[in-house]
Amino acid sequence: MASTIEERYLQLHPKSSLMSDKSVDLFPDGVTHDGRKFSPFRVYMDHGLGPRKWDIDGNEYIDYRTGHGAMILGQAHPAIVKAVSEQVAKGTHLSASTENEVRWGTLVKELVPSAERLRFVSSGTEAMMMTFRMARSHSGKSKIVKFEGAFHGWADGPFVGAANDSPEGGIPPQVRETMIVLPYDIAAVERTLDEDDDIAAVVFQGNQVIHPSFLEQLRDVTRQKDVILIFDEVVSGFRFSRGGCQGLYNVIPDLTGMAKILAGGLPGGCVAGRADIVNTVSPGRIAHPGTFNANPLSSAAGAAALELVANEPINATADARAQQLKNGLNELLTKMEIPGCAYGVSSIVHMRLGVPHECDKVYCEAGEQAMMTAAGDDTTHLLNQATINEGIWGNPTSFILSATHSEADVNLTLEKYETALGQVRAEGKI
Numbered sequence: 001m002a003s004t005i006e007e008r009y010l011q012l013h014p015k016s017s018l019m020s021d022k023s024v025d026l027f028p029d030g031v032t033h034d035g036r037k038f039s040p041f042r043v044y045m046d047h048g049l050g051p052r053k054w055d056i057d058g059n060e061y062i063d064y065r066t067g068h069g070a071m072i073l074g075q076a077h078p079a080i081v082k083a084v085s086e087q088v089a090k091g092t093h094l095s096a097s098t099e100n101e102v103r104w105g106t107l108v109k110e111l112v113p114s115a116e117r118l119r120f121v122s123s124g125t126e127a128m129m130m131t132f133r134m135a136r137s138h139s140g141k142s143k144i145v146k147f148e149g150a151f152h153g154w155a156d157g158p159f160v161g162a163a164n165d166s167p168e169g170g171i172p173p174q175v176r177e178t179m180i181v182l183p184y185d186i187a188a189v190e191r192t193l194d195e196d197d198d199i200a201a202v203v204f205q206g207n208q209v210i211h212p213s214f215l216e217q218l219r220d221v222t223r224q225k226d227v228i229l230i231f232d233e234v235v236s237g238f239r240f241s242r243g244g245c246q247g248l249y250n251v252i253p254d255l256t257g258m259a260k261i262l263a264g265g266l267p268g269g270c271v272a273g274r275a276d277i278v279n280t281v282s283p284g285r286i287a288h289p290g291t292f293n294a295n296p297l298s299s300a301a302g303a304a305a306l307e308l309v310a311n312e313p314i315n316a317t318a319d320a321r322a323q324q325l326k327n328g329l330n331e332l333l334t335k336m337e338i339p340g341c342a343y344g345v346s347s348i349v350h351m352r353l354g355v356p357h358e359c360d361k362v363y364c365e366a367g368e369q370a371m372m373t374a375a376g377d378d379t380t381h382l383l384n385q386a387t388i389n390e391g392i393w394g395n396p397t398s399f400i401l402s403a404t405h406s407e408a409d410v411n412l413t414l415e416k417y418e419t420a421l422g423q424v425r426a427e428g429k430i
């Protein structure tokens with residue numbers, strides 16, 4: 001029998017329900033990104049403005065999924081609309097280099113501390129594939145060390161050891177053998193680099209919430225052992241600071257993969273880093289074609305976005321709103337006597353629910369989530385339905401903010417979140 005929360009979800013979204021019925025014969029699970037799966041069906045969005053979005057039934061939401069982290073400028077930012085509209089009228093693929101790609105690349109170089117040279121690609125997945133290839137080409141070695149559960153895109157090598165990696169996932173065993181997956185433990189990294197002389201690089205996911213001392217040690221160890229250090233700044237790039245996680249912590253990797261904010265809400269990625277490593281893209285070494293690399297629309301949007309990041313308090317504003325949300329959520333948990341915390345760095349807030357503990361509310365190291373948003377856990381799923389019903393868009397234990405969220409938006413979010421928690425409690429779940 002449907003819960004009261006689920007009944008309301010059904011009532012609020014009749015058009016989405018119909019659209020969802022049409023999609024299930026087209027796409028596995030009815031979606032084209034695993035993260036959009038939802039039961040009993042997913043909500044279909046129509047448009048957005050700033051921090052708000054509206055679905056095809058006309059329901060309004062405050063957005064905390066923000067284009068999977070790409071939309072730090074909010075939806076339909078006037079500078080992006082202008083840049084893209086002007087370019088669309090001038091042509092979307094001129095099969096040649098453009099002035100905007102130089103403008104865009106110059107901004108990446110100015111903002112990202114490790115960027116001596118770079119190449120544009122079309123996504124974060126491609127960027128990370130290219131970092132691995134450059135590291136191998138430069139070092140003449142073949143293995144990559146990564147950390148447990150880290151997500152570096154869905155390509156064969158980078159995906160090994162990701163949270164939902166499966167032995168039946170189609171990754172050849174030969175590729176698996178090139179990947180070494182370690183816990184976040186410097187001693188384990190040091191031992192592995194000592195014992196194996198075929199390691200090209202160690203890769204770290206920049207948005208992993210971990211004390212910066214770990215990164216400093218990682219930089220020291222990789223430098224001592226002469227192994228390339230790669231940062232995956234697909235999420236943290238231009239978010240954790242103007243120069244990403246490396247800019248925030250002043251730990252400078254050899255190579256960096258970026259995407260999301262980089263391209264101003266359009267598809268785009270890049271690999272940047274030490275000139276001698278990026279220069280492995282050259283005749284006789286790494287070949288690098290790609291129809292949509294630095295395409296005119298992404299270049300125009302990307303350059304416009306990075307100009308704003310460089311010159312406006314984009315990061316500081318998003319960080320301040322995240323801090324406000326984090327404080328408010330922690331107060332709410334205390335008030336409602338729900339064990340857990342809200343924690344996280346910069347403008348991303350995570351929640352650990354159902355785990356009684358004390359922590360610093362930043363790098364919280366308490367154990368596993370007790371209420372995950374996985375399909376099997378009906379409590380967090382119910383909370384997700386309830387938050388969507390209340391007009392909060394996203395995962396109820398993870399919030400990605402933009403610079404367009406106002407203090408009033410965050411206050412309203414906290415009210416709605418309290419209502420949603422109350423509804424889940426009324427159903428006997430918390």
Ligand SMILES: Cc1ncc(COP(=O)(O)O)c(C=O)c1O
Nearest residue numbers: 123124125151152153234235259
């Ligand atoms: C840390 C990280 N790396 C890589 C990727 C892959 O990027 P894309 O989805 O653009 O291929 C993602 C995507 O969410 C990511 O979060």
